Amino acid sequence: MSGRSKQRRVRDPARDVSIQVLEKFSLVTKFARDTTAQLFGENRLLGSNDDLRDLERMPRIRRVDDRKTEIKEDQMLHSVDHRQEPAVCTPSYSSDIDTSCTGDRLTPLGNEEWANYFDTEGHIALSHALRKRIFYGGIEPGLRHEVWKFLLGHFPYDSTYKQRAQLVVKKREEYLILKSQWQTITEQQAKRFTKFRERKSRIEKDVVRTDRSFEFYAGDDNSNIMTLRDILITYSFYNFDLGYCQGMSDFLSPILYVVRDESEAFWCFVSLMEHMAPNFHRDQNGMHSQLLALSKLVQLLDFPLHNYLKQADCLNYFFCFRWLLIQFKREFSYGDVLRLWEVLWTNHLTEHLHLYICVALLKSHKKKIIEEEMDFDTLLKFINELSGHINLEAALRDAEALYLIAGDSGAACIPPGTPPSLQVAYVDEVVDNSD
Protein backbone atom coordinates (compact mmCIF):
# COMPACT_ATOMS: atom_id res chain seq x y z
CA MET A 1 0.00 0.00 0.00
CA SER A 2 1.58 3.23 -1.07
CA GLY A 3 1.94 6.11 1.30
CA ARG A 4 -1.07 8.05 0.21
CA SER A 5 -1.06 9.59 3.60
CA LYS A 6 -2.96 12.78 3.94
CA GLN A 7 -2.19 15.61 6.20
CA ARG A 8 -4.47 15.38 9.14
CA ARG A 9 -6.40 18.55 9.25
CA VAL A 10 -6.78 18.92 12.94
CA ARG A 11 -5.97 21.96 14.89
CA ASP A 12 -3.72 20.68 17.62
CA PRO A 13 -0.61 18.88 16.33
CA ALA A 14 0.41 17.60 19.74
CA ARG A 15 -2.96 16.09 20.30
CA ASP A 16 -2.94 14.72 16.81
CA VAL A 17 0.24 12.81 17.50
CA SER A 18 -1.09 11.42 20.71
CA ILE A 19 -4.28 10.30 18.99
CA GLN A 20 -2.25 8.59 16.31
CA VAL A 21 -0.25 6.75 18.90
CA LEU A 22 -3.36 5.70 20.71
CA GLU A 23 -4.91 4.50 17.49
CA LYS A 24 -1.85 2.43 16.76
CA PHE A 25 -2.48 0.54 19.93
CA SER A 26 -6.17 0.66 19.37
CA LEU A 27 -6.71 2.28 22.66
CA VAL A 28 -8.96 5.06 21.54
CA THR A 29 -11.84 3.82 23.51
CA LYS A 30 -14.15 6.39 24.76
CA PHE A 31 -15.11 4.52 27.81
CA ALA A 32 -11.47 4.13 28.77
CA ARG A 33 -11.35 7.88 29.00
CA ASP A 34 -14.75 8.18 30.46
CA THR A 35 -13.84 8.28 34.07
CA THR A 36 -14.65 11.62 35.51
CA ALA A 37 -17.05 14.46 35.29
CA GLN A 38 -20.72 14.42 34.99
CA LEU A 39 -23.36 14.07 32.42
CA PHE A 40 -26.40 13.24 34.37
CA GLY A 41 -28.50 15.51 36.34
CA GLU A 42 -28.73 17.08 32.90
CA ASN A 43 -31.81 15.25 31.83
CA ARG A 44 -33.49 18.49 30.94
CA LEU A 45 -33.72 17.20 27.40
CA LEU A 46 -35.38 14.06 28.46
CA GLY A 47 -38.76 15.43 29.25
CA SER A 48 -40.61 14.11 32.23
CA ASN A 49 -40.72 10.39 32.05
CA ASP A 50 -40.63 8.12 35.01
CA ASP A 51 -39.01 5.39 32.95
CA LEU A 52 -35.85 7.38 33.03
CA ARG A 53 -34.87 6.82 36.59
CA ASP A 54 -32.57 3.96 35.86
CA LEU A 55 -30.70 6.09 33.37
CA GLU A 56 -28.84 7.51 36.27
CA ARG A 57 -27.01 4.25 36.53
CA MET A 58 -25.28 5.15 33.28
CA PRO A 59 -21.51 5.43 33.38
CA ARG A 60 -20.30 8.93 33.95
CA ILE A 61 -18.75 10.51 30.96
CA ARG A 62 -16.06 13.09 30.61
CA ARG A 63 -16.30 15.99 28.27
CA VAL A 64 -14.02 15.55 25.31
CA ASP A 65 -12.73 18.11 22.90
CA ASP A 66 -15.10 19.24 20.31
CA ARG A 67 -13.13 19.22 17.15
CA LYS A 68 -14.69 19.37 13.79
CA THR A 69 -13.58 16.93 11.17
CA GLU A 70 -13.35 18.06 7.64
CA ILE A 71 -14.05 15.32 5.21
CA LYS A 72 -12.73 15.79 1.76
CA GLU A 73 -14.91 14.37 -0.93
CA ASP A 74 -15.52 15.07 -4.53
CA GLN A 75 -17.60 18.16 -5.04
CA MET A 76 -20.01 15.98 -6.94
CA LEU A 77 -20.76 13.95 -3.90
CA HIS A 78 -22.13 16.90 -2.10
CA SER A 79 -24.96 17.86 -4.30
CA VAL A 80 -28.29 16.53 -3.19
CA ASP A 81 -30.41 15.30 -5.99
CA HIS A 82 -33.89 16.61 -5.42
CA ARG A 83 -36.79 14.86 -6.97
CA GLN A 84 -38.28 18.23 -7.37
CA GLU A 85 -37.27 21.65 -6.28
CA PRO A 86 -37.87 21.77 -2.58
CA ALA A 87 -40.01 24.51 -1.25
CA VAL A 88 -37.96 27.25 0.31
CA CYS A 89 -37.14 25.52 3.50
CA THR A 90 -34.00 25.84 5.48
CA PRO A 91 -35.01 24.46 8.81
CA SER A 92 -32.94 25.81 11.60
CA TYR A 93 -31.22 23.11 13.54
CA SER A 94 -32.06 23.93 17.09
CA SER A 95 -31.05 20.84 18.93
CA ASP A 96 -31.06 21.12 22.68
CA ILE A 97 -29.23 17.82 23.02
CA ASP A 98 -26.17 17.93 25.22
CA THR A 99 -23.49 16.27 23.12
CA SER A 100 -20.67 16.75 25.57
CA CYS A 101 -20.74 13.03 26.28
CA THR A 102 -20.01 12.02 22.69
CA GLY A 103 -16.71 10.75 21.36
CA ASP A 104 -14.04 12.77 19.69
CA ARG A 105 -14.41 13.02 15.93
CA LEU A 106 -11.43 11.76 13.95
CA THR A 107 -10.20 12.24 10.43
CA PRO A 108 -11.22 9.53 7.96
CA LEU A 109 -9.38 6.22 8.06
CA GLY A 110 -6.54 6.34 5.52
CA ASN A 111 -4.38 3.76 3.76
CA GLU A 112 -1.43 3.70 6.11
CA GLU A 113 -3.46 3.37 9.21
CA TRP A 114 -5.66 0.73 7.56
CA ALA A 115 -2.59 -1.35 6.73
CA ASN A 116 -1.71 -1.42 10.43
CA TYR A 117 -4.88 -3.31 11.27
CA PHE A 118 -3.67 -6.44 9.48
CA ASP A 119 -1.30 -9.07 10.82
CA THR A 120 1.17 -10.67 8.46
CA GLU A 121 -1.37 -13.16 7.18
CA GLY A 122 -4.07 -10.59 6.74
CA HIS A 123 -6.30 -11.12 9.76
CA ILE A 124 -7.91 -8.15 11.39
CA ALA A 125 -7.69 -9.04 15.04
CA LEU A 126 -8.97 -5.79 16.46
CA SER A 127 -12.14 -5.46 14.46
CA HIS A 128 -13.84 -3.78 17.36
CA ALA A 129 -11.21 -1.03 17.42
CA LEU A 130 -11.45 -0.71 13.66
CA ARG A 131 -15.19 -0.31 13.75
CA LYS A 132 -14.96 2.24 16.48
CA ARG A 133 -12.31 4.09 14.49
CA ILE A 134 -14.64 4.25 11.49
CA PHE A 135 -17.59 5.23 13.63
CA TYR A 136 -15.78 8.39 14.69
CA GLY A 137 -13.97 9.22 11.48
CA GLY A 138 -15.37 7.41 8.48
CA ILE A 139 -13.17 6.18 5.66
CA GLU A 140 -11.20 8.03 3.02
CA PRO A 141 -13.08 7.70 -0.29
CA GLY A 142 -10.25 5.84 -2.02
CA LEU A 143 -10.17 3.19 0.66
CA ARG A 144 -13.86 2.49 0.94
CA HIS A 145 -13.93 -0.25 -1.65
CA GLU A 146 -11.68 -2.36 0.57
CA VAL A 147 -13.12 -1.58 3.97
CA TRP A 148 -16.79 -1.82 3.02
CA LYS A 149 -16.41 -5.51 2.20
CA PHE A 150 -15.47 -6.13 5.81
CA LEU A 151 -18.05 -3.77 7.27
CA LEU A 152 -20.80 -5.39 5.25
CA GLY A 153 -19.68 -8.85 6.24
CA HIS A 154 -18.68 -10.06 2.79
CA PHE A 155 -15.10 -10.52 4.06
CA PRO A 156 -14.73 -12.08 7.51
CA TYR A 157 -12.37 -10.13 9.76
CA ASP A 158 -10.60 -13.34 10.72
CA SER A 159 -9.85 -14.35 7.15
CA THR A 160 -6.35 -14.24 5.64
CA TYR A 161 -5.23 -12.47 2.46
CA LYS A 162 -5.12 -15.85 0.79
CA GLN A 163 -8.59 -16.89 1.94
CA ARG A 164 -10.04 -13.65 0.71
CA ALA A 165 -8.42 -14.00 -2.67
CA GLN A 166 -9.92 -17.47 -2.90
CA LEU A 167 -13.27 -16.19 -1.74
CA VAL A 168 -13.32 -13.57 -4.47
CA VAL A 169 -12.67 -16.19 -7.13
CA LYS A 170 -15.18 -18.66 -5.75
CA LYS A 171 -17.84 -16.02 -5.32
CA ARG A 172 -17.28 -14.71 -8.83
CA GLU A 173 -17.93 -18.17 -10.23
CA GLU A 174 -21.03 -18.46 -8.10
CA TYR A 175 -22.23 -15.06 -9.23
CA LEU A 176 -21.80 -15.95 -12.87
CA ILE A 177 -23.82 -19.12 -12.40
CA LEU A 178 -26.61 -17.18 -10.72
CA LYS A 179 -26.52 -14.56 -13.43
CA SER A 180 -26.63 -17.15 -16.19
CA GLN A 181 -29.80 -18.60 -14.67
CA TRP A 182 -31.84 -15.67 -15.92
CA GLN A 183 -29.65 -14.67 -18.83
CA THR A 184 -30.27 -18.02 -20.51
CA ILE A 185 -34.04 -17.64 -20.39
CA THR A 186 -35.14 -17.58 -24.01
CA GLU A 187 -37.78 -15.30 -25.42
CA GLN A 188 -40.20 -18.19 -25.77
CA GLN A 189 -39.54 -19.24 -22.21
CA ALA A 190 -39.99 -15.70 -20.95
CA LYS A 191 -43.43 -15.55 -22.60
CA ARG A 192 -44.50 -18.31 -20.25
CA PHE A 193 -42.70 -16.89 -17.22
CA THR A 194 -44.79 -13.96 -16.05
CA LYS A 195 -43.05 -13.55 -12.72
CA PHE A 196 -39.68 -13.19 -14.42
CA ARG A 197 -40.97 -10.69 -16.95
CA GLU A 198 -42.64 -8.62 -14.28
CA ARG A 199 -39.60 -8.55 -12.03
CA LYS A 200 -37.29 -7.71 -14.86
CA SER A 201 -39.46 -4.88 -16.09
CA ARG A 202 -39.90 -3.51 -12.57
CA ILE A 203 -36.14 -3.50 -12.09
CA GLU A 204 -35.58 -1.93 -15.49
CA LYS A 205 -38.05 0.80 -14.61
CA ASP A 206 -36.27 1.59 -11.39
CA VAL A 207 -32.61 1.48 -12.40
CA VAL A 208 -33.13 4.15 -15.03
CA ARG A 209 -34.40 6.46 -12.32
CA THR A 210 -31.79 5.68 -9.70
CA ASP A 211 -29.29 8.47 -8.99
CA ARG A 212 -29.22 9.58 -12.61
CA SER A 213 -27.98 13.02 -11.71
CA PHE A 214 -24.95 11.51 -10.03
CA GLU A 215 -22.17 11.38 -12.59
CA PHE A 216 -21.45 7.67 -12.18
CA TYR A 217 -24.99 6.84 -13.28
CA ALA A 218 -25.68 9.78 -15.59
CA GLY A 219 -26.20 9.89 -19.32
CA ASP A 220 -27.74 7.68 -21.96
CA ASP A 221 -26.55 4.11 -22.34
CA ASN A 222 -24.67 4.25 -19.06
CA SER A 223 -23.11 0.84 -18.51
CA ASN A 224 -23.30 1.26 -14.73
CA ILE A 225 -27.08 1.37 -15.02
CA MET A 226 -26.93 -1.96 -16.83
CA THR A 227 -24.76 -3.36 -14.07
CA LEU A 228 -27.30 -2.21 -11.48
CA ARG A 229 -29.93 -3.99 -13.49
CA ASP A 230 -27.96 -7.21 -13.82
CA ILE A 231 -27.15 -7.35 -10.12
CA LEU A 232 -30.74 -6.71 -9.09
CA ILE A 233 -32.17 -9.32 -11.46
CA THR A 234 -29.54 -11.80 -10.29
CA TYR A 235 -30.42 -11.00 -6.69
CA SER A 236 -34.08 -11.63 -7.39
CA PHE A 237 -33.04 -15.12 -8.52
CA TYR A 238 -30.64 -15.58 -5.62
CA ASN A 239 -33.44 -14.64 -3.21
CA PHE A 240 -36.48 -15.57 -5.21
CA ASP A 241 -38.83 -15.42 -2.24
CA LEU A 242 -38.00 -11.78 -1.57
CA GLY A 243 -37.61 -10.79 -5.21
CA TYR A 244 -37.20 -7.14 -6.06
CA CYS A 245 -38.73 -4.30 -4.14
CA GLN A 246 -38.53 -0.56 -4.65
CA GLY A 247 -35.80 0.86 -2.50
CA MET A 248 -33.35 -1.93 -3.30
CA SER A 249 -31.84 0.04 -6.16
CA ASP A 250 -31.21 2.86 -3.68
CA PHE A 251 -29.26 0.45 -1.50
CA LEU A 252 -27.29 -1.02 -4.37
CA SER A 253 -26.32 2.23 -6.07
CA PRO A 254 -23.71 3.42 -3.52
CA ILE A 255 -22.37 -0.12 -3.11
CA LEU A 256 -21.70 -0.50 -6.81
CA TYR A 257 -20.27 3.01 -6.98
CA VAL A 258 -17.81 2.22 -4.20
CA VAL A 259 -17.03 -1.45 -4.88
CA ARG A 260 -17.09 -1.20 -8.71
CA ASP A 261 -16.57 -4.90 -9.37
CA GLU A 262 -19.91 -6.45 -10.35
CA SER A 263 -19.57 -9.74 -8.52
CA GLU A 264 -18.13 -8.16 -5.40
CA ALA A 265 -20.85 -5.51 -5.38
CA PHE A 266 -23.44 -8.27 -5.69
CA TRP A 267 -22.12 -10.14 -2.67
CA CYS A 268 -21.83 -6.95 -0.62
CA PHE A 269 -25.44 -6.23 -1.52
CA VAL A 270 -26.39 -9.78 -0.52
CA SER A 271 -24.73 -9.22 2.86
CA LEU A 272 -26.54 -5.95 3.37
CA MET A 273 -29.86 -7.45 2.40
CA GLU A 274 -29.42 -10.21 4.96
CA HIS A 275 -30.23 -7.47 7.41
CA MET A 276 -32.40 -5.07 5.45
CA ALA A 277 -34.66 -7.69 3.85
CA PRO A 278 -37.38 -7.38 6.51
CA ASN A 279 -37.90 -3.80 5.30
CA PHE A 280 -39.12 -5.28 2.04
CA HIS A 281 -41.23 -8.15 3.30
CA ARG A 282 -44.73 -8.25 1.99
CA ASP A 283 -46.19 -7.83 5.47
CA GLN A 284 -43.82 -4.91 6.10
CA ASN A 285 -42.90 -6.42 9.47
CA GLY A 286 -39.42 -4.92 9.41
CA MET A 287 -40.82 -1.47 8.85
CA HIS A 288 -43.51 -1.82 11.47
CA SER A 289 -41.07 -2.97 14.13
CA GLN A 290 -38.77 -0.03 13.40
CA LEU A 291 -41.63 2.48 13.43
CA LEU A 292 -42.82 1.07 16.73
CA ALA A 293 -39.32 1.15 18.22
CA LEU A 294 -38.97 4.75 17.07
CA SER A 295 -42.23 5.66 18.74
CA LYS A 296 -41.03 4.12 22.00
CA LEU A 297 -37.68 5.88 21.77
CA VAL A 298 -39.32 9.26 21.31
CA GLN A 299 -41.57 8.51 24.25
CA LEU A 300 -38.47 7.80 26.30
CA LEU A 301 -36.27 10.61 25.09
CA ASP A 302 -38.75 13.39 24.45
CA PHE A 303 -41.99 12.91 26.27
CA PRO A 304 -43.49 16.30 25.30
CA LEU A 305 -42.91 15.55 21.63
CA HIS A 306 -44.41 12.11 22.09
CA ASN A 307 -47.43 13.67 23.72
CA TYR A 308 -47.84 16.12 20.91
CA LEU A 309 -47.62 13.41 18.24
CA LYS A 310 -50.09 11.34 20.19
CA GLN A 311 -52.73 14.04 20.33
CA ALA A 312 -52.06 14.87 16.66
CA ASP A 313 -52.73 11.21 15.83
CA CYS A 314 -49.26 10.79 14.37
CA LEU A 315 -47.96 7.91 16.46
CA ASN A 316 -47.76 5.55 13.49
CA TYR A 317 -44.66 7.51 12.49
CA PHE A 318 -45.33 6.85 8.81
CA PHE A 319 -43.87 10.26 8.12
CA CYS A 320 -40.48 8.66 8.84
CA PHE A 321 -41.10 5.77 6.45
CA ARG A 322 -38.63 6.90 3.79
CA TRP A 323 -35.94 7.60 6.36
CA LEU A 324 -36.17 4.04 7.64
CA LEU A 325 -36.86 2.07 4.48
CA ILE A 326 -33.64 3.10 2.75
CA GLN A 327 -31.64 4.40 5.69
CA PHE A 328 -31.74 8.09 4.80
CA LYS A 329 -30.54 7.46 1.26
CA ARG A 330 -32.81 10.20 -0.11
CA GLU A 331 -32.10 12.67 2.66
CA PHE A 332 -28.41 13.41 2.15
CA SER A 333 -25.96 14.18 -0.61
CA TYR A 334 -24.35 11.10 -2.14
CA GLY A 335 -21.12 11.66 -0.24
CA ASP A 336 -22.92 12.03 3.06
CA VAL A 337 -24.85 8.81 2.41
CA LEU A 338 -21.55 6.94 2.00
CA ARG A 339 -20.28 8.41 5.22
CA LEU A 340 -23.51 7.75 7.11
CA TRP A 341 -23.82 4.16 5.97
CA GLU A 342 -20.28 3.21 6.89
CA VAL A 343 -20.90 4.63 10.33
CA LEU A 344 -24.15 2.69 10.67
CA TRP A 345 -22.49 -0.51 9.42
CA THR A 346 -19.85 -0.39 12.13
CA ASN A 347 -22.55 -1.32 14.65
CA HIS A 348 -20.38 0.45 17.15
CA LEU A 349 -22.44 1.27 20.27
CA THR A 350 -25.64 -0.03 18.71
CA GLU A 351 -27.03 -1.68 15.63
CA HIS A 352 -29.85 0.81 15.67
CA LEU A 353 -28.09 4.16 15.54
CA HIS A 354 -30.41 5.07 12.67
CA LEU A 355 -33.35 5.09 15.08
CA TYR A 356 -31.51 7.48 17.37
CA ILE A 357 -30.79 9.66 14.33
CA CYS A 358 -34.53 9.78 13.69
CA VAL A 359 -35.11 10.86 17.28
CA ALA A 360 -32.34 13.45 17.04
CA LEU A 361 -33.82 14.95 13.89
CA LEU A 362 -37.35 15.03 15.24
CA LYS A 363 -36.11 16.52 18.48
CA SER A 364 -34.20 19.21 16.65
CA HIS A 365 -37.39 20.33 14.93
CA LYS A 366 -39.68 19.72 17.84
CA LYS A 367 -40.30 23.38 18.53
CA LYS A 368 -41.47 24.04 15.00
CA ILE A 369 -43.55 20.87 14.86
CA ILE A 370 -45.40 21.70 18.06
CA GLU A 371 -45.67 25.47 17.63
CA GLU A 372 -47.06 25.15 14.15
CA GLU A 373 -49.40 22.42 15.33
CA MET A 374 -48.46 20.21 12.42
CA ASP A 375 -50.95 17.52 11.55
CA PHE A 376 -49.94 14.27 9.88
CA ASP A 377 -50.00 15.67 6.35
CA THR A 378 -48.05 18.79 7.23
CA LEU A 379 -45.54 16.78 9.20
CA LEU A 380 -44.99 14.36 6.35
CA LYS A 381 -44.42 17.25 3.98
CA PHE A 382 -42.09 18.93 6.44
CA ILE A 383 -40.06 15.76 6.94
CA ASN A 384 -39.84 15.11 3.19
CA GLU A 385 -38.59 18.63 2.65
CA LEU A 386 -35.82 18.27 5.18
CA SER A 387 -34.06 16.29 2.46
CA GLY A 388 -30.83 18.04 1.59
CA HIS A 389 -30.98 20.26 4.66
CA ILE A 390 -29.74 17.89 7.32
CA ASN A 391 -26.33 18.37 8.88
CA LEU A 392 -24.96 14.83 9.03
CA GLU A 393 -22.22 15.41 11.58
CA ALA A 394 -24.59 17.16 13.97
CA ALA A 395 -27.17 14.42 13.52
CA LEU A 396 -24.61 11.70 14.20
CA ARG A 397 -23.34 13.44 17.27
CA ASP A 398 -26.83 14.03 18.62
CA ALA A 399 -27.79 10.43 17.91
CA GLU A 400 -24.75 9.19 19.78
CA ALA A 401 -25.59 11.43 22.73
CA LEU A 402 -29.18 10.22 22.76
CA TYR A 403 -27.99 6.63 22.65
CA LEU A 404 -25.74 7.23 25.65
CA ILE A 405 -28.46 9.06 27.53
CA ALA A 406 -31.07 6.41 26.84
CA GLY A 407 -28.79 3.55 27.86
CA ASP A 408 -30.51 0.28 28.66
CA SER A 409 -33.93 1.91 28.60
CA GLY A 410 -33.27 2.83 25.00
CA ALA A 411 -32.20 -0.68 24.09
CA ALA A 412 -35.38 -1.98 25.75
CA CYS A 413 -37.44 0.07 23.28
CA ILE A 414 -36.02 -1.92 20.38
CA PRO A 415 -37.22 -5.52 20.27
CA PRO A 416 -34.74 -8.20 19.17
CA GLY A 417 -34.74 -8.74 15.42
CA THR A 418 -35.57 -5.13 14.58
CA PRO A 419 -33.75 -4.32 11.33
CA PRO A 420 -31.08 -3.69 10.32
CA SER A 421 -29.37 -5.72 13.02
CA LEU A 422 -26.32 -6.15 10.85
CA GLN A 423 -24.90 -8.86 12.99
CA VAL A 424 -22.13 -10.22 10.83
CA ALA A 425 -19.42 -8.00 12.21
CA TYR A 426 -20.66 -8.59 15.71
CA VAL A 427 -20.56 -12.35 15.31
CA ASP A 428 -17.06 -12.09 13.90
CA GLU A 429 -15.99 -10.22 16.91
CA VAL A 430 -17.28 -12.91 19.18
CA VAL A 431 -15.17 -15.30 17.17
CA ASP A 432 -12.21 -12.95 17.52
CA ASN A 433 -12.55 -12.89 21.26
CA SER A 434 -12.78 -16.60 21.57
CA ASP A 435 -9.57 -17.14 19.65
Add this chain to the structure above:
Amino acid sequence: MATRKRTLLKVIILGDSGVGKTSLMNQFVNKKFSNQYKATIGADFLTKEVQVEDRLVTMQIWDTAGQERFQSLGVAFYRGADCCVLVYDVNLLKSFESLSNWRDEFLVQASPSDPENFPFMVLGNKVDIDGGNSRVVSEKRAKTWCASKGDIPYFETSAKDDLNVDVAFQCIAKNALKNETDEEIYLPDTIDFSSGSTHTSSSCSC
Protein backbone atom coordinates in the same frame (compact mmCIF):
# COMPACT_ATOMS: atom_id res chain seq x y z
CA MET B 1 -76.63 25.58 -0.29
CA ALA B 2 -74.53 24.94 2.76
CA THR B 3 -71.25 26.73 2.53
CA ARG B 4 -68.21 25.04 3.88
CA LYS B 5 -65.10 26.70 5.17
CA ARG B 6 -62.86 23.83 4.24
CA THR B 7 -61.64 24.22 0.70
CA LEU B 8 -58.93 21.58 0.74
CA LEU B 9 -59.42 18.69 -1.61
CA LYS B 10 -57.33 15.64 -0.96
CA VAL B 11 -56.65 13.68 -4.11
CA ILE B 12 -54.81 10.34 -4.10
CA ILE B 13 -53.00 9.13 -7.20
CA LEU B 14 -52.67 5.36 -7.45
CA GLY B 15 -51.40 2.94 -10.05
CA ASP B 16 -48.59 0.55 -10.85
CA SER B 17 -45.02 1.65 -10.48
CA GLY B 18 -43.70 3.63 -13.41
CA VAL B 19 -47.03 4.62 -14.97
CA GLY B 20 -46.29 8.30 -14.40
CA LYS B 21 -47.99 9.27 -11.15
CA THR B 22 -45.19 11.58 -10.03
CA SER B 23 -44.89 13.04 -13.53
CA LEU B 24 -48.61 13.80 -13.78
CA MET B 25 -48.59 15.49 -10.39
CA ASN B 26 -45.56 17.59 -11.27
CA GLN B 27 -46.85 18.48 -14.68
CA PHE B 28 -50.12 19.67 -13.19
CA VAL B 29 -48.65 21.54 -10.24
CA ASN B 30 -45.27 22.74 -11.48
CA LYS B 31 -45.77 22.62 -15.24
CA LYS B 32 -42.57 20.61 -15.50
CA PHE B 33 -41.61 17.25 -16.86
CA SER B 34 -38.50 15.27 -16.11
CA ASN B 35 -37.75 11.68 -16.96
CA GLN B 36 -35.51 11.49 -13.93
CA TYR B 37 -38.03 11.37 -11.13
CA LYS B 38 -36.97 8.75 -8.65
CA ALA B 39 -39.27 5.95 -7.67
CA THR B 40 -41.50 7.33 -4.94
CA ILE B 41 -40.77 5.91 -1.51
CA GLY B 42 -43.58 6.24 1.00
CA ALA B 43 -45.67 9.21 -0.06
CA ASP B 44 -45.46 12.88 -0.83
CA PHE B 45 -47.87 15.52 -1.96
CA LEU B 46 -48.02 18.85 -3.72
CA THR B 47 -50.70 21.47 -3.46
CA LYS B 48 -52.22 23.75 -6.03
CA GLU B 49 -54.96 26.34 -5.96
CA VAL B 50 -57.61 25.84 -8.58
CA GLN B 51 -60.73 27.69 -9.50
CA VAL B 52 -63.77 25.47 -9.74
CA GLU B 53 -66.68 27.46 -11.01
CA ASP B 54 -67.01 30.22 -8.42
CA ARG B 55 -64.93 28.55 -5.75
CA LEU B 56 -61.23 28.70 -5.12
CA VAL B 57 -60.05 25.40 -3.73
CA THR B 58 -56.69 23.98 -2.74
CA MET B 59 -55.95 20.62 -4.25
CA GLN B 60 -53.62 18.48 -2.21
CA ILE B 61 -52.37 15.84 -4.59
CA TRP B 62 -50.86 12.73 -3.08
CA ASP B 63 -48.28 10.72 -4.90
CA THR B 64 -47.68 7.24 -3.57
CA ALA B 65 -45.34 4.30 -4.11
CA GLY B 66 -46.52 2.10 -6.93
CA GLN B 67 -45.33 -1.27 -5.71
CA GLU B 68 -48.21 -3.24 -4.25
CA ARG B 69 -45.96 -4.37 -1.42
CA PHE B 70 -46.36 -0.92 0.09
CA GLN B 71 -50.14 -0.94 -0.04
CA SER B 72 -50.48 -1.42 3.69
CA LEU B 73 -49.30 2.17 4.12
CA GLY B 74 -52.51 3.30 2.50
CA VAL B 75 -54.32 3.41 5.81
CA ALA B 76 -52.28 6.42 6.83
CA PHE B 77 -52.03 8.15 3.49
CA TYR B 78 -55.52 7.70 2.05
CA ARG B 79 -57.55 8.88 5.00
CA GLY B 80 -59.76 11.83 4.34
CA ALA B 81 -59.38 11.53 0.58
CA ASP B 82 -61.91 13.38 -1.56
CA CYS B 83 -61.03 11.74 -4.85
CA CYS B 84 -58.90 8.87 -6.10
CA VAL B 85 -57.13 9.01 -9.45
CA LEU B 86 -56.22 5.65 -10.96
CA VAL B 87 -53.42 5.82 -13.48
CA TYR B 88 -52.24 3.22 -15.97
CA ASP B 89 -49.83 3.21 -18.88
CA VAL B 90 -51.67 2.69 -22.19
CA ASN B 91 -48.60 0.82 -23.44
CA LEU B 92 -48.65 -1.71 -20.61
CA LEU B 93 -51.52 -4.14 -20.27
CA LYS B 94 -50.53 -5.21 -16.78
CA SER B 95 -50.89 -1.66 -15.48
CA PHE B 96 -54.42 -1.53 -16.88
CA GLU B 97 -55.32 -4.89 -15.40
CA SER B 98 -54.15 -3.66 -12.01
CA LEU B 99 -56.73 -0.87 -11.90
CA SER B 100 -59.36 -3.07 -10.27
CA ASN B 101 -56.97 -4.04 -7.57
CA TRP B 102 -55.96 -0.44 -6.90
CA ARG B 103 -59.59 0.63 -6.74
CA ASP B 104 -60.59 -2.18 -4.38
CA GLU B 105 -57.56 -1.63 -2.21
CA PHE B 106 -58.31 2.07 -1.97
CA LEU B 107 -61.88 1.44 -0.87
CA VAL B 108 -60.70 -1.00 1.78
CA GLN B 109 -57.96 1.22 3.15
CA ALA B 110 -59.61 4.62 2.89
CA SER B 111 -63.03 3.22 3.83
CA PRO B 112 -64.97 6.24 2.58
CA SER B 113 -68.41 6.75 4.09
CA ASP B 114 -70.17 6.19 0.78
CA PRO B 115 -68.01 3.83 -1.30
CA GLU B 116 -70.69 3.45 -3.99
CA ASN B 117 -70.50 7.12 -4.87
CA PHE B 118 -66.90 7.87 -4.05
CA PRO B 119 -65.39 9.82 -6.95
CA PHE B 120 -62.72 8.00 -8.93
CA MET B 121 -61.02 9.07 -12.11
CA VAL B 122 -59.01 6.99 -14.56
CA LEU B 123 -56.09 8.37 -16.54
CA GLY B 124 -54.52 6.44 -19.43
CA ASN B 125 -51.08 7.99 -19.45
CA LYS B 126 -48.10 7.98 -21.85
CA VAL B 127 -50.19 8.27 -25.01
CA ASP B 128 -47.25 10.17 -26.53
CA ILE B 129 -44.97 7.12 -26.64
CA ASP B 130 -44.06 6.05 -30.14
CA GLY B 131 -46.80 8.25 -31.54
CA GLY B 132 -49.38 5.91 -30.02
CA ASN B 133 -48.11 2.94 -32.00
CA SER B 134 -47.03 0.97 -28.98
CA ARG B 135 -50.28 1.26 -27.07
CA VAL B 136 -51.89 -2.01 -26.12
CA VAL B 137 -54.98 -0.79 -24.29
CA SER B 138 -57.48 0.91 -26.55
CA GLU B 139 -59.53 3.87 -25.45
CA LYS B 140 -62.66 1.81 -26.01
CA ARG B 141 -61.49 -0.96 -23.72
CA ALA B 142 -60.59 1.51 -21.01
CA LYS B 143 -63.92 3.28 -21.28
CA THR B 144 -65.78 -0.01 -21.10
CA TRP B 145 -64.00 -0.83 -17.87
CA CYS B 146 -64.75 2.64 -16.48
CA ALA B 147 -68.41 2.24 -17.39
CA SER B 148 -68.55 -1.10 -15.60
CA LYS B 149 -67.25 0.47 -12.40
CA GLY B 150 -70.00 3.05 -12.12
CA ASP B 151 -69.12 5.38 -14.97
CA ILE B 152 -65.73 6.52 -13.80
CA PRO B 153 -64.63 9.56 -15.83
CA TYR B 154 -61.73 8.77 -18.14
CA PHE B 155 -58.99 10.85 -19.75
CA GLU B 156 -56.07 9.98 -21.96
CA THR B 157 -53.02 11.95 -20.92
CA SER B 158 -49.39 12.60 -21.59
CA ALA B 159 -47.53 14.07 -18.64
CA LYS B 160 -44.57 14.53 -20.95
CA ASP B 161 -46.41 16.56 -23.59
CA ASP B 162 -48.80 18.12 -21.07
CA LEU B 163 -51.75 16.62 -22.89
CA ASN B 164 -55.08 16.72 -21.05
CA VAL B 165 -53.38 17.07 -17.69
CA ASP B 166 -55.03 20.33 -16.70
CA VAL B 167 -58.40 19.26 -18.04
CA ALA B 168 -58.25 16.01 -16.12
CA PHE B 169 -57.30 17.63 -12.84
CA GLN B 170 -59.97 20.30 -13.27
CA CYS B 171 -62.48 17.52 -13.64
CA ILE B 172 -61.02 15.75 -10.63
CA ALA B 173 -61.46 18.89 -8.55
CA LYS B 174 -65.00 19.34 -9.76
CA ASN B 175 -66.02 15.79 -8.96
CA ALA B 176 -64.30 15.82 -5.60
CA LEU B 177 -66.13 19.00 -4.75
CA LYS B 178 -69.42 17.53 -5.88
CA ASN B 179 -68.87 14.65 -3.54
CA GLU B 180 -68.03 17.03 -0.77
CA THR B 181 -71.26 19.03 -1.11
CA ASP B 182 -73.21 15.79 -1.11
CA GLU B 183 -71.73 15.01 2.26
CA GLU B 184 -72.47 18.53 3.31
CA ILE B 185 -76.17 17.85 3.25
CA TYR B 186 -75.82 16.03 6.51
CA LEU B 187 -74.06 18.82 8.35
CA PRO B 188 -76.16 20.85 10.75
CA ASP B 189 -75.84 23.99 8.76
CA THR B 190 -78.15 26.09 6.70
CA ILE B 191 -79.57 23.49 4.42
CA ASP B 192 -81.40 24.35 1.29
CA PHE B 193 -83.19 21.28 0.01
CA SER B 194 -84.19 23.07 -3.13
CA SER B 195 -80.64 23.26 -4.33
CA GLY B 196 -81.04 20.29 -6.54
CA SER B 197 -80.69 16.58 -6.59
CA THR B 198 -78.03 14.86 -4.53
CA HIS B 199 -77.41 12.52 -7.40
CA THR B 200 -73.82 12.70 -8.50
CA SER B 201 -73.42 12.68 -12.20
CA SER B 202 -71.03 9.86 -12.85
CA SER B 203 -69.64 11.14 -16.08
CA CYS B 204 -67.62 14.25 -16.13
CA SER B 205 -69.29 17.09 -17.88
CA CYS B 206 -66.35 19.42 -17.81
